[in-house]
Amino acid sequence: MDVAARIHEQLSNCGIKLAASLPDDWVAPLIERIATDNRIRHVRVAREAEAIAICSGAFFGGVRAVALMGATGLLTCTGELATLNLRHQIPVFLIVSQRGSIDDHRIYQEVQGRRTIPLLQAYDFPYHILDRPDDVSSIPDAFETCRMQKRPFVLFLTRRLVKGEGTA
Amino acid sequence: MRARAAIDLLARHRGDAVAVCALGMAANEWWAATKSEDSFYMHGAMGFAASFALGLALSLPQAPIWLINADGSLCMNLGCLLTEASQAARNLKHFVLDNGVYQSVGALPMVNDGRTDYAAIARAAGFPRARTIEALTDLEGQLPAIVGEDGPALTVLRLEPEEGFLRTPPMTYEGPEMKYRFGRALERRFGIEVFGPQGY
Numbered sequence: 001m002d003v004a005a006r007i008h009e010q011l012s013n014c015g016i017k018l019a020a021s022l023p024d025d026w027v028a029p030l031i032e033r034i035a036t037d038n039r040i041r042h043v044r045v046a047r048e049a050e051a052i053a054i055c056s057g058a059f060f061g062g063v064r065a066v067a068l069m070g071a072t073g074l075l076t077c078t079g080e081l082a083t084l085n086l087r088h089q090i091p092v093f094l095i096v097s098q099r100g101s102i103d104d105h106r107i108y109q110e111v112q113g114r115r116t117i118p119l120l121q122a123y124d125f126p127y128h129i130l131d132r133p134d135d136v137s138s139i140p141d142a143f144e145t146c147r148m149q150k151r152p153f154v155l156f157l158t159r160r161l162v163k164g165e166g167t168a
Numbered sequence: 169m170r171a172r173a174a175i176d177l178l179a180r181h182r183g184d185a186v187a188v189c190a191l192g193m194a195a196n197e198w199w200a201a202t203k204s205e206d207s208f209y210m211h212g213a214m215g216f217a218a219s220f221a222l223g224l225a226l227s228l229p230q231a232p233i234w235l236i237n238a239d240g241s242l243c244m245n246l247g248c249l250l251t252e253a254s255q256a257a258r259n260l261k262h263f264v265l266d267n268g269v270y271q272s273v274g275a276l277p278m279v280n281d282g283r284t285d286y287a288a289i290a291r292a293a294g295f296p297r298a299r300t301i302e303a304l305t306d307l308e309g310q311l312p313a314i315v316g317e318d319g320p321a322l323t324v325l326r327l328e329p330e331e332g333f334l335r336t337p338p339m340t341y342e343g344p345e346m347k348y349r350f351g352r353a354l355e356r357r358f359g360i361e362v363f364g365p366q367g368y
Contacts, residue, residue, distance in 0.1 A: 018226060041226055043255060045219070046247030053219030054226075054251075057188070060208070060351055061227025062360035083212020084220070088347040091368075148368055150344075 003133055003161055004030040007095070008037065010139035015064045016040060020051035024070025026097035026162045031068050048073035049080040052152075055092045056084055064143075067092060071099035071112040074154065075119070081152045082123060089150040093143055098129060098156035103166070120154060127154040130161050169304040171265060171327045175201045177304065178236070178263065181311045185232040185261075186354065188221035190214070190241035192272035194265050198236050199339050206353040209339055209346065215244030218262065222252055225260035225319070231358060232259050239266040240278055242286060252320050253294030260319040262290075266300075267327040275329045290322040297321040 001009070007030055011019075020043040021031045035042045045051045048069045055065035069077075074096045085092050099106070100113015120127050126149055128142045129135075139155065146153030171193060179201040187207040189195035194217075195209035208224075210217045221235035242248075242264055252262065268281040290298035297317060301307045307325065314323055341349060351362035 018223070020223070043222070043226070043251065045251050047245065049213070049216055050219040050245070050248060050251055053213060053216035054223035057220040057223025057225075058227040059223075060354055060362055061224050062354075062358075062362050063227035065223070065227075080213040080216055084210070084216065087212055087343055089344045090347055147364065150368060 003136065004033045006133060006136045007139065007157075008033050010136055011066060012037075012039070014140050014143040016066050017063045018043065018055070018058045018065040019068060020045055020054040020065065021068040022046070022048050022051060022070075022073055023068070024072065024097050024099070026099070026157060026159065027068050027070060027095065029162070030095070034068075047076070049077040052077050052080050052092055052094075053084060056090045059090055059092070065093070067094045068096075069094065070097045071109070071116050074116065075112065078119065078123065081125070085152050086123065091146045091150050092152050093146045094152060094154045096154050096156055097162070098158050101159055103159050123152075125152045125154060127156060129156045129158060131158045132161065135161070169302070169307065169325065169327055171197055171267065171330060171333070172200070173304050174265070174307060174325050174327060175236075177307055177311065178234075181315050182234065183232065183315065185234040186224070186228070187234045187236055188217050188224060189236040190217040190238045192238060192240070192270075193267075193333060194236045194238045194241070196272070196333075196338055199337075205349045206357060208350045209337070211337065211342060211346075215241050215248070217241060218245060218248035218252065221260060221262075222248070222255060222257060225257040226255060228354070228358060228360070229257070229259055233257075233261070235260065235262045237262060237264045239264060239268065239286065240270050243278065246289065249290050249293035249295065249322075253290075256320055258318040261314070262320065262322045264322065264324045265327055266324050267329045269329045271329060271333050272335055286324045287322060295320050295322050298323075300324040300326060302326045
């Protein structure tokens with residue numbers, strides 16, 4: 001089973017029924033896999049903060065949801081995460097590519113690599129990093145932690161997890 | 169038409185709709201008219217009441233969902249119209265309070281005031297139904313049909329900029345309490361579980 005299939009399986013185990021997404025190339029295979037699952041309502045958005053607010057609305061409909069995006073997209077929604085989710089203590093579960101890591105040789109990702117986690121720490125948003133295929137089994141615990149902490153929770157996917165060993 | 173009169177009219181035709189209100193005038197006036205706990209009043213995330221309402225509508229297809237949006241908020245996230253059109257939630261109705269100004273910060277003019285046709289933008293984004301209503305009597309006449317039609321549907325209400333508006337949110341609760349009052353109201357009405365057995 002490939003990594004996207006394993007993550008998808010764990011999201012199903014969490015009871016996820018809605019996914020809102022805007023892809024980067026690392027999360028694209030997972031998004032397209034979820035899009036074929038007719039048990040999950042998939043919402044393609046035009047801006048990542050839409051995904052945050054859609055998942056927040058779904059929370060009040062009693063539906064478990066996930067927002068999928070790249071690290072650059074996460075940076076664009078920090079205002080909404082603060083003034084909607086932090087303000088009202090609304091949990092939102094995000095799966096985000098951990099761009100800008102030492103094995104991600106894309107110059108336009110280097111700021112994301114240096115500043116994303118410090119930014120989450122400044123907001124006191126919890127996060128967890130999936131780096132190896134065996135880590136994927138921790139997704140239900142991460143989702144429950146998100147619910148309990150009642151705030152945004154970011155689950156990062158590393159390049160090694162989604163692309164395998166080696167750099168590019 | 170005047171904002172308060174338009175909102176009062178919407179409130180009278182609301183029936184059992186759950187409302188999501190953009191921050192500022194939309195939220196403040198809807199509270200003043202309804203004092204309803206089964207409404208969510210945005211205090212932040214300007215532009216994203218529309219997305220919140222879409223997520224709620226997709227998750228509660230048995231519930232009529234009314235989005236009370238405003239022109240300032242709509243312009244901050246025009247892409248929401250593409251997403252709303254593509255998802256085609258039949259239970260979602262989108263109202264836009266269009267007064268051409270940022271009223272709750274002192275009625276400063278909006279960008280492109282008076283030259284933008286939001287209903288045309290919605291139709292171009294894929295909305296099957298969108299219209300602009302200028303007069304209160306027209307709104308009164310058209311509301312029964314609007315209430316009865318399937319979403320996605322967008323109705324722009326052309327309002328006069330006003331003095332003496334509600335500058336401070338008049339809701340008597342906020343933050344986490346708004347989450348729990350709104351979520352518990354939906355649990356009672358629809359028999360759903362928003363919060364788990366331990367309350368989170």
